[in-house]
Structures are given as C-alpha cells and as structure tokens.
Amino acid sequence: xxxxxxxxxxxxxxxxxxxxxxxxxxxxxxxxxxxxxxxxxxxxxxxxxxxxxxxxxxxxxxxxxxxxxxxxxxxxxxxxxxxxxxxxxxxxxxxxxxxxxxxxxxxxxxxxxx
Amino acid sequence: xxxxxxxxxxxxxxxxxxxxxxxxxxxxxxxxxxxxxxxxxxxxxxxxxxxxxxxxxxxxxxxxxxxxxxxxxxxxxxxxxxxxxxxxxxxxxxxxxxxxxxxxxxxxxxxxxxx
Numbered sequence: 001x002x003x004x005x006x007x008x009x010x011x012x013x014x015x016x017x018x019x020x021x022x023x024x025x026x027x028x029x030x031x032x033x034x035x036x037x038x039x040x041x042x043x044x045x046x047x048x049x050x051x052x053x054x055x056x057x058x059x060x061x062x063x064x065x066x067x068x069x070x071x072x073x074x075x076x077x078x079x080x081x082x083x084x085x086x087x088x089x090x091x092x093x094x095x096x097x098x099x100x101x102x103x104x105x106x107x108x109x110x111x112x113x114x
Numbered sequence: 115x116x117x118x119x120x121x122x123x124x125x126x127x128x129x130x131x132x133x134x135x136x137x138x139x140x141x142x143x144x145x146x147x148x149x150x151x152x153x154x155x156x157x158x159x160x161x162x163x164x165x166x167x168x169x170x171x172x173x174x175x176x177x178x179x180x181x182x183x184x185x186x187x188x189x190x191x192x193x194x195x196x197x198x199x200x201x202x203x204x205x206x207x208x209x210x211x212x213x214x215x216x217x218x219x220x221x222x223x224x225x226x227x228x229x
Contacts, residue, residue, distance in 0.1 A: 034217070043118070
C-alpha cells in the first residue's frame with residue numbers, strides 16, 4: 001500500500017504565487033521527511049528535508065511545514081517562478097532504526113505560468 | 115565527481131529479450147538503490163545494497179528481475195525475459211552512511227521500452 005499519500009497530482013500556479021503540496025503518512029515510526037525535485041529527463045534531487053522534532057524548516061523560497069499530530073507535512077514554494085516547474089515528490093524514511101528505504105509519494109507536477 | 119552514472123540512457127527491446135541496466139555510484143558511497151518510475155505507480159524501490167551486499171529486495175517484482183553489485187563501483191539490474199509491462203524509467207541512487215544528511219543521489223535514469 002502507499003505509505004505516503006501526496007496531493008494534488010498536478011498544480012498550476014501563476015508566477016509570483018504560492019505553490020502548496022501536501023503529504024500524509026500513517027507510520028509514526030517515520031523520522032525523516034525529504035522533498036525531492038525532478039526536472040524532465042533528470043533524476044530526482046533532494047530539495048529540502050525535515051525531522052519530526054521541528055514544525056517548520058525554511059530554505060530560501062522553500063518551506064516545509066510539519067504537523068506531527070496530524071501526520072501531515074507540506075511544501076510551500078513562495079514567489080513561484082517558471083524555473084520551479086518540475087515534479088515534486090515527498091518521501092518518508094526511518095533514520096533511527098537504520099533502515100534506508102525512502103517511501104515516495106506519487107508526485108505533483110507543478111507548472112508555473114509566466 | 116561526475117555523480118551517479120547510468121547506462122544506457124535509453125533502451126528499446128522486444129518482449130522476451132534480456133535487458134541489463136548498469137550503474138556506477140558516487141565514489142565512497144556505501145549504499146546503492148534501484149528504483150523504477152512509472153506514471154501509474156510513481157517511484158518504487160526495487161532493491162538496495164549496503165557495502166555491495168543486497169539488504170532488501172522485497173520490491174523486486176518477480177523472478178525475472180535480478181540485481182548484482184560485484185564491487186563498490188558497479189551494479190547491474192537485469193530483466194530476463196523482458197515484458198511490455200516492464201517499460202519504465204529505472205533509476206539508480208547512492209548515498210554514504212556517514213553524516214547527518216540522509217540524501218540519496220540519483221542518476222539520470224534509463225528509459226526502458228519493451229515492445
């Protein structure tokens with residue numbers, strides 16, 4: 001079954017707007033939540049990641065919001081730019097147990113319109 | 115470093131043929147992962163290795179799939195015989211065990227088409 005559920009499947013945002021992608025998980029043992037960005041013809045690349053001991057992490061225009069009680073986390077892209085157009089994957093993993101699987105969401109295709 | 119290298123980048127084959135995908139991880143990385151990406155199922159982990167040893171192959175879809183890592187700088191994913199439903203993009207990724215960043219570095223992928 002899908003360990004991490006991601007929505008929406010696709011998103012169209014005007015340049016300068018805010019893009020929001022949401023993910024939810026069930027397994028409370030997950031302790032690492034990264035977001036990967038994938039451009040067409042390329043492999044995914046780590047964008048930003050968060051541990052469950054903080055509720056928010058910001059890197060430039062990209063922010064992860066984390067709600068441990070709701071078992072949800074989201075990616076916010078502020079001042080979205082056409083260059084942000086890509087597919088975004090949330091993921092979850094276990095660090096404390098030493099397991100190394102990344103469980104990916106199904107991806108969100110973001111299109112930023114100039 | 116050149117990053118994770120995969121070959122070939124594109125592969126077109128006919129049903130029933132053997133397909134071998136290749137991966138060279140980043141030097142010094144202890145872990146190597148094989149993923150499959152399709153529109154329907156997204157990114158799925160097939161198998162991963164630690165120090166050249168297969169740790170978890172529960173994602174390998176069936177016996178037609180096999181993976182090896184004969185040394186720290188090379189891995190193969192083989193499909194024999196191939197079927198049209200194996201058409202997908204196959205990614206290899208690697209990471210090192212040290213450090214606090216849990217980042218996996220992905221290669222550019224191999225787009226496999228089975229006719």
